[in-house]
Amino acid sequence: MAERRKFKKRYCKYCEMKIEFIDYKDLNLLKFSLSERFKIMPRRLTGNCKRHQELVTVAIKRARQTALIPYIVDRKNVVENPFDLIR
Amino acid sequence: MNNYETLYVLKPTLTDEETASNIAKIEDILVKNGAEILATNKMGMRKLAYPVEKNERGFYTIVYFKAVGSVIAELERNLKFNEEVIKYLTVKYTKKKELAQFEKLVTAANFVKEEPKEKEAPVAETTEVATQA
Numbered sequence: 001m002a003e004r005r006k007f008k009k010r011y012c013k014y015c016e017m018k019i020e021f022i023d024y025k026d027l028n029l030l031k032f033s034l035s036e037r038f039k040i041m042p043r044r045l046t047g048n049c050k051r052h053q054e055l056v057t058v059a060i061k062r063a064r065q066t067a068l069i070p071y072i073v074d075r076k077n078v079v080e081n082p083f084d085l086i087r
Numbered sequence: 088m089n090n091y092e093t094l095y096v097l098k099p100t101l102t103d104e105e106t107a108s109n110i111a112k113i114e115d116i117l118v119k120n121g122a123e124i125l126a127t128n129k130m131g132m133r134k135l136a137y138p139v140e141k142n143e144r145g146f147y148t149i150v151y152f153k154a155v156g157s158v159i160a161e162l163e164r165n166l167k168f169n170e171e172v173i174k175y176l177t178v179k180y181t182k183k184k185e186l187a188q189f190e191k192l193v194t195a196a197n198f199v200k201e202e203p204k205e206k207e208a209p210v211a212e213t214t215e216v217a218t219q220a
Binding site: 020023024025062064 | 096130139145149178184187188
């Protein structure tokens with residue numbers, strides 16, 4: 001019981017929105033698959049399908065390279081409102 | 088000829104004229120090498136997610152163009168040597184779905200130019216703040 005799932009198993013949000021391609025500049029799309037600390041959320045928690053998870057992974061990595069989203073958020077590098085960056 | 092998209096970030100310390108001249112310079116390189124520029128999208132001044140060369144902000148610009156592969160090497164070489172450019176990323180669009188998205192992005196970029204009221208309003212605000220600071 002200790003290892004119970006923190007998140008409810010969900011359907012793929014991207015499939016529901018019928019998205020064919022995820023642009024790395026469109027941060028609102030990336031938001032679903034990012035944790036509070038801007039880590040890429042695993043598929044078992046978000047419920048993304050494999051195809052969209054692969055697309056979103058590439059998009060997030062590109063967004064990180066271009067300083068659109070941070071690589072890490074830790075105690076040294078605190079953001080007051082994490083999702084304030086994404087607008 | 089392939090479809091490419093290049094995003095680059097200019098230093099926030101530049102004046103408006105300097106940014107414009109830098110953008111013109113980069114587009115000039117593309118045109119000289121026989122690339123066809125489809126659209127440019129100025130995302131404007133944005134806060135960077137992490138400091139780059141001690142800059143907290145940056146001026147984002149995106150160029151959509153058609154070119155032969157060898158142009159990219161020349162463009163990236165120039166971007167690397169240009170000290171005003173702090174970040175750049177080139178993405179190639181090849182697959183069918185990607186190409187459809189590319190067309191959409193190009194038309195969207197051109198659409199914003201014609202009707203700058205909706206999307207460019209918040210951008211203008213941020214640039215004003217930048218000049219004050």
